Amino acid sequence: MKILVKNQKVFFNYEIADKYNAGVELLGFEVKSIKEGKGNMEGSYIIIRGGEAFLIGLDIPPFQQNNTPEGYDPKRNRRLLLNKKELLILAEIEKEKGLTLVPISLYNNGRRIKLELGVAKGKKKFDKRQTIKKRESDKEINRTLKGGR
Numbered sequence: 001m002k003i004l005v006k007n008q009k010v011f012f013n014y015e016i017a018d019k020y021n022a023g024v025e026l027l028g029f030e031v032k033s034i035k036e037g038k039g040n041m042e043g044s045y046i047i048i049r050g051g052e053a054f055l056i057g058l059d060i061p062p063f064q065q066n067n068t069p070e071g072y073d074p075k076r077n078r079r080l081l082l083n084k085k086e087l088l089i090l091a092e093i094e095k096e097k098g099l100t101l102v103p104i105s106l107y108n109n110g111r112r113i114k115l116e117l118g119v120a121k122g123k124k125k126f127d128k129r130q131t132i133k134k135r136e137s138d139k140e141i142n143r144t145l146k147g148g149r
Contacts, residue, residue, distance in 0.1 A: 023081030
């Protein structure tokens with residue numbers, strides 16, 4: 001399992017309560033582009049409408065600009081492949097106030113591209129400041145332990 005595209009800010013902006021895996025319906029040149037590590041998950045989220053889950057806002061640039069079909073939208077909505085039981089669970093979670101479904105990473109499982117998604121609750125500004133403070137203190141501790149300054 002190799003992580004191909006990762007959502008960099010998801011753990012800073014959200015508290016992840018639970019994680020799920022889903023397949024993603026992609027076009028061939030999108031798969032090639034993702035396998036090269038191209039793609040941006042910033043600002044993307046997941047909605048459930050009409051008994052299907054969709055990934056909104058995932059930006060996948062074309063693999064080769066000249067061979068891309070005319071009218072290709074890099075930020076098009078992509079359908080997620082989940083079984084009915086998982087869809088029902090995620091639909092109930094989405095209805096709860098304060099919880100959202102966010103993509104964490106795209107990875108390959110054999111020849112397939114999978115999406116790791118999380119049930120998230122947004123962090124407040126205070127919590128983000130605490131995260132930054134903890135990160136800075138950990139860096140300082142590591143420096144002193146290495147015999148730095």
